[in-house]
Amino acid sequence: MIFEFDEIQTFSELVENFDKVESLINSISDERRKYIEFFNSMKLVPQDSIDIIKKCEMTLVIDTYTYAERLLKNTVYHTLQFENNVNNSINLFMVDKLPREKFVPNPKFEEFKKQIEKLKPEYKFFCNKNNYYVTPYDEMINSRHRYAHRSVTPLPLSQLRDSLICLEYLRWECQNFIDSESQNKRGKIYHAFYEFKLGYKGIQKYIKKVDIGNNQPYVKQNNKIYQKLKLLRKTARVLKKNISYFENIKIFSEFCVIITEISSWDFRLIKLKEVNDCLSKLTNYF
Numbered sequence: 001m002i003f004e005f006d007e008i009q010t011f012s013e014l015v016e017n018f019d020k021v022e023s024l025i026n027s028i029s030d031e032r033r034k035y036i037e038f039f040n041s042m043k044l045v046p047q048d049s050i051d052i053i054k055k056c057e058m059t060l061v062i063d064t065y066t067y068a069e070r071l072l073k074n075t076v077y078h079t080l081q082f083e084n085n086v087n088n089s090i091n092l093f094m095v096d097k098l099p100r101e102k103f104v105p106n107p108k109f110e111e112f113k114k115q116i117e118k119l120k121p122e123y124k125f126f127c128n129k130n131n132y133y134v135t136p137y138d139e140m141i142n143s144r145h146r147y148a149h150r151s152v153t154p155l156p157l158s159q160l161r162d163s164l165i166c167l168e169y170l171r172w173e174c175q176n177f178i179d180s181e182s183q184n185k186r187g188k189i190y191h192a193f194y195e196f197k198l199g200y201k202g203i204q205k206y207i208k209k210v211d212i213g214n215n216q217p218y219v220k221q222n223n224k225i226y227q228k229l230k231l232l233r234k235t236a237r238v239l240k241k242n243i244s245y246f247e248n249i250k251i252f253s254e255f256c257v258i259i260t261e262i263s264s265w266d267f268r269l270i271k272l273k274e275v276n277d278c279l280s281k282l283t284n285y286f
Contacts, residue, residue: 002178003078005070007171014060014067015164021056022157028053058147061154065144068107068137068167072115075174076105079119108141109134112170116177125173126193126252132284133251137166169251189245192238197286199232200279207276219267219275226267229275236262255285 001007028035028050039049076082082098085091105115113125127134139155140163146152154160176186206225210217219226240263246252258281265275 002071002174003074003082005074007071007074007174010067011168011171014063017063018060018157018161018164021053021060022161024053025057025157057157058154060157061140061144061147061160064140064160064163064167065107068112068141068170069105071167071171071174072105072107072112073103075116075177076103076119078178108138109166109170116173120177122187123177124190124194126190127169127285130284130286131166131251133162133166133169136160136162139163165250169249172249186245189239189242192235192242196232196235196239199228199235200282200286203228203232203275204279207272207279210272218269218271222272225272225275229265229267233262233265239263254281258282 035050039045076098080094080098081090082094083091085094105111110129113128117123117125136159140160143152143154143160147154176182203225206222206228210222210225219229236259239259243256243259247256258278261278
């Protein structure tokens with residue numbers, strides 16, 4: 001619970017509504033004639049009924065946006081002990097400066113991230129705006145604004161669903177952010193993640209200078225890269241020991257697979273091309 005907001009149950013209901021609407025839309029698309037016959041038998045105008053179903057699809061854009069906005073707003077309130085501070089003067093000040101009805105934070109990814117990190121500068125998000133799933137999330141925000149202010153038809157459900165993966169990640173970050181008991185563990189994991197990121201970027205610079213074409217040299221044939229890859233594998237193994245921290249969050253699915261692969265590299269056998277192919281998949285995270 002994040003300040004009067006059941007973020008877990010509400011997210012589950014949101015995903016469930018997506019599934020229901022998507023199932024209905026797909027069913028109508030596959031069996032359109034049967035549905036039209038059914039609507040006619042009920043003395044309903046088929047197109048009117050289909051339009052109502054499309055309205056449900058539009059409502060999901062609003063619901064997804066509302067969840068994102070509320071998640072950020074309530075995390076801020078939770079952190080500041082809004083209306084719950086032992087000092088009532090602070091409560092009165094916050095009610096004046098951040099009133100419930102007027103405090104409307106911008107839930108776009110970079111603004112969301114910036115707002116949380118401002119509250120606790122030592123806390124850093126794992127993902128950044130380069131992640132593939134950030135774009136559909138931000139487009140969901142834009143789509144909601146276009147629909148709300150200019151009545152522009154929002155994104156279709158097929159495009160909107162990917163925004164849930166980023167939204168799930170933001171929920172996870174907010175849960176970690178307010179959980180003071182897990183901060184020490186998270187700090188150690190983030191340190192390993194950051195070290196891995198630096199190692200990855202350093203290796204990429206070296207690999208770009210090496211011809212890894214048809215000859216496909218082995219890693220050990222380039223001592224500089226070999227030494228750096230040994231350090232990268234060592235850090236990957238630290239992350240592998242903590243893989244459970246990431247593995248239930250969809251945005252990290254590929255990351256977990258890559259970390260597991262790097263952890264098991266055998267430098268007696270692996271070639272630079274294999275290393276390069278593996279590391280190229282990490283651009284989504286760094």
